[in-house]
Amino acid sequence: MYSGVVLEHFRRPRNHRALEAPTAAHEAHNPLCGDRVRVEVVVERGVVRDAAFTANACAVCTASASMLTERVIGVPVRDAARLSDGDALAALDTSLPTARVACATLPLRALHGALAQLPATV
Amino acid sequence: MADLLEQLESLRTTERRVAMATLVGARGGSPRPLGAKLFVGEGDGGRLVGSVSIGGCVDARVVEHGERLLRENRAERVTVVVDDEEALELGLACGAEFDMLIEPVRLDVADAAIDAYERAIRAARAGRTAFVVTRFDGATAARDVLDEPPGAPDESAFVERFAPPDSLVLVGASDVGAALARLARTLGFRVVVVDGRDRYATRERFASADEIRVGMPSDVVQPFLTDGAFLVLASHEYKYELPILRDALRRPLRFVGMLAGRKRAASVRGLLREDGLSDAEIARLHAPIGLDIGGREPEEIALSIAAQLIAVREGKAIARRA
Numbered sequence: 001m002y003s004g005v006v007l008e009h010f011r012r013p014r015n016h017r018a019l020e021a022p023t024a025a026h027e028a029h030n031p032l033c034g035d036r037v038r039v040e041v042v043v044e045r046g047v048v049r050d051a052a053f054t055a056n057a058c059a060v061c062t063a064s065a066s067m068l069t070e071r072v073i074g075v076p077v078r079d080a081a082r083l084s085d086g087d088a089l090a091a092l093d094t095s096l097p098t099a100r101v102a103c104a105t106l107p108l109r110a111l112h113g114a115l116a117q118l119p120a121t122v
Numbered sequence: 123m124a125d126l127l128e129q130l131e132s133l134r135t136t137e138r139r140v141a142m143a144t145l146v147g148a149r150g151g152s153p154r155p156l157g158a159k160l161f162v163g164e165g166d167g168g169r170l171v172g173s174v175s176i177g178g179c180v181d182a183r184v185v186e187h188g189e190r191l192l193r194e195n196r197a198e199r200v201t202v203v204v205d206d207e208e209a210l211e212l213g214l215a216c217g218a219e220f221d222m223l224i225e226p227v228r229l230d231v232a233d234a235a236i237d238a239y240e241r242a243i244r245a246a247r248a249g250r251t252a253f254v255v256t257r258f259d260g261a262t263a264a265r266d267v268l269d270e271p272p273g274a275p276d277e278s279a280f281v282e283r284f285a286p287p288d289s290l291v292l293v294g295a296s297d298v299g300a301a302l303a304r305l306a307r308t309l310g311f312r313v314v315v316v317d318g319r320d321r322y323a324t325r326e327r328f329a330s331a332d333e334i335r336v337g338m339p340s341d342v343v344q345p346f347l348t349d350g351a352f353l354v355l356a357s358h359e360y361k362y363e364l365p366i367l368r369d370a371l372r373r374p375l376r377f378v379g380m381l382a383g384r385k386r387a388a389s390v391r392g393l394l395r396e397d398g399l400s401d402a403e404i405a406r407l408h409a410p411i412g413l414d415i416g417g418r419e420p421e422e423i424a425l426s427i428a429a430q431l432i433a434v435r436e437g438k439a440i441a442r443r444a
Binding site (some may be wrong): 011018024027031032033034036053054055056057058061062 | 316319320322337338339340359360389396
């Protein structure tokens, strides 16, 4: 059903941890299915130096969070903020039913929520 | 199973004065533990709250003694002997003897006995064990509330222990969870409900729960996974089960159970094994959960789980499902 990428990142998620001193963090959740994902970032001089997540979420959501955090480490904040739902879905390399799209994009909402909290000076 | 404080709160709504009967001794077996209480309201039709036996002739005689001692306004140690000869001959009575301390207590004004019990129960609700030590000199009963059991054995003292209630951490605000929360609260558990969905984990659905926590379940559950706690995963969602079980099965909880069929339970065990849990740790998981009584409705499933929780609490061999 899922691509090997999804299963690989679900069973061996990257950056699945809590950061000691995140610059910003945000938890997003789906009120109906109950997926919850918190994304934390460390930002220095406008660049995402570290990113991590914790989740109580389905395989798709967990895999998406894993890939998203891998993708944004070392990336300027302005570029990370421009990532779209389409980017998150494409990374999964799988065809998702409409009802599961929200699972794949939930980590992106958490990331955008965290980046929105950053003070202008970092 | 309302605790003593809840019984007293209920009695205060209608009664100013009651006889409090406490089971202080038993010979030949007793269906109720020592310390069990029966409150007898004044006059014909006075309310009866609690019990010192499982009903029948013992409670009836205690009610008669209670009414008499209320009229006489004095305390007495009473022995009730189950000696109905016909019942004994038929093997329908146990021939046991029960000792009761029966004393009038006031509910409308300060009363030393009531005050002692209320202090002890408040301590227990706050997580501390308290001991009420009662000494009866033949006319009056005097009580002390201690935070440790009295040191030297004292035959003239009757000691009651008030421990914090067992804690049930219920993850998953499903209909089964709601039914189990109601049952478990009635059975004397302190019930904490945890879910990631605030539309499910509501006070309306979990009116009797002691606490409702919404958030990342594996995070918000942490403070409640204390030694000896009972954990029931009723979410039927691996997204909550796996992160919580990875941690909970390594803690000295008294019970960890998960709502799942055999096939799904086997899959969850397999994933936990891949995550590095040992066979011994995984063996602590009760899944499928509940005694096999055949029900399918939420209330029936909750009843089967509640029965298993009681069996574990009482140390019965039936505690693990075949």
